[in-house]
Amino acid sequence: MKYLFFSWLAVFVGSWVVYVEYSSYSELCRGHACKNAICDKYRKGVIDGSACSSLCEKETLYLGKCLSAKPNNQVYSGGWGDLEGVIKCQMEEVPRYDPGAEMEHRKEASHFNKPTKGTSVEKFREIVLSHLKTKVGEQANLEDLVSLVLFVADYNKDGLISLPEARSMWALLQLNEFLLAVVLQDREHAPRLLGFCGDLYVMEKVPYTPLYGISLPWVVELWIPAGVRRSMDQWFTPSWPRKAKISIGLLELVEDVFHGTFGSFLMCDVSAAGFGYNDRHDLKVMDAHHIVPEATFQEAMRERRCDMDEDCLYGVDCRTSCDLTKHRCTPEVTRPNLAKACGSLKDYLLRGAPSDIQDELEKQLYACIALKGSAEQMEMEHSLILNNLKTLLWKKISHTKDS
Known part of the structure; x- marks a missing residue:
């Protein structure tokens, strides 16, 4: 009877652990849903970017191992041709309990409805300038930062910024991490930005992480x-x-x-x-x-x-x-x-x-x-x-x- 009890207890505990791990994984790892949402917007012509074709048509950009720590911020290792990268995809809303929600306006970004149709490049430049002035404050180099952002937005380097390109960039500019990647792109401390599509973006893979320590179950x-x-x-x-x-x-x-x-x-x-x-x-x-x-x-x-x-x-x-x-x-x-x-x-x-x-x-x-x-x-x-x-x-x- 004693052995039967302990056998039942082991099965119960094991089943509970499997359930908790599966629930946690399914909540944290929703990359497939994120990719589908991004590619649907791309195919409808709402967004565009340097990673869109590879992700949604050629499928040469793929999501590998799930590295997510938060449900709203999907993180995956991945490959893009010969490059290894880390793919970051934003789910639609920051959960209400997130204390950092006020720092990033995710709801506005996820709809990809700004700028509106008919907005000129000069008007978009003014919108970006106003946004960055609020984000980083009034400073002498603000115009240079705007030019840098618009240069990144024009991913095909044709000298023009299409409405889908502008919408992708506007969504990305709501994210502190993306803004910092642009600000530090010439410094060795930030991984290179490899590409983007909507508010999904791909960063250079860093070989050794974390800085120190070991991961344990x-x-x-x-x-x-x-x-x-x-x-x-x-x-x-x-x-x-x-x-x-x-x-x-x-x-x-x-x-x-x-x-x-x-x-x-x-x-x-x-x-x-x-x-x-x-x-x-x-x-x-x-x-x-x-x-x-x-x-x-x-x-x-x-x-x-x-x-x-x-x-x-x-x-x-x-x-x-x-x-x-x-x-x-x-x-x-x-x-x-x-x-x-x-x-x-x-x-x-x-x-x-x-x-x-x-x-x-x-x-x-x-x-x-x-x-x-x-x-x-x-x-x-x-x-x-x-x-x-x-x-x-x-x-x-x-x-x-x-x-």
Whole structure:
């Protein structure tokens, strides 16, 4: 009787696990539905882009392994001829529970109804300019950013932007990650944009992800203490000189997004899962959904109601304070990008660091983590700490083949 009971229990638990895993997979992995919706719009002439024909007619662009972490953001590995890429496809609406919903206007984008028929290229340019002014703020290089966006929109480079091309680009411009890919396309820290169709887009595949750590079955994860898990993650990392080069890449990314050519961006989730690196150990951004334009973030925070500071959090790392006289969040973040990046790198860099720089490296990392207030308010200290860290790491690895 005892064996029968345990056999029944094992079957019950096994069936429950299979059901939960299947339900989770079917909710997270809806690439077929996303592809069908995109291709239906393409065949009707509503949208167009460099990836449309390959995805919907030639079928040389295919969706492979599902990598999705959220139902509304479908992510797949895939192939496009000889190229390996990551395909990202947006489902129609952001779920109501998503705290980042106010940062991306997905509902408007998914209908592909803007610009309207009869809109001239000059009028579309004005629409894009107005949108980007709201997104990244007023700045001297805004016209250059608009020209860059229109250059990407004209995928066949015929000097014209058709209505379907414009509709695809307008949908893509609602996405923080796509905007950042355009802004950083000449920098080595962002994977190359390979193509798009509607609001589906294809990015260059990053060979090594995440930045560090190991993926374990969720059943195993339940039984591993957080401290042990952090130690285990550090076992699966490259040699220290290579970690130093990857870390320099993250510090350079902080420079690129803080008061960069096309405005300032806030890094609201600086976790290992959002980054990877290539064979040359150049850091690459894997998931930029939580790297948001500062102007967009500040506007959203001004509108957010709060009763305590904990209500004023976006993503994992972007926190402001609550103004209790107005019950509204203040717009300025309490920690700059650099402090968050150093917090993510601390254990990664200190483990295995050469003994002759261990103490100095630890001191600089803790000084970096202690930075408070916006980077703009403390620009000199911010720049000094950033340069000191980069110099210390470069001096140690400049003579090695890993540099």
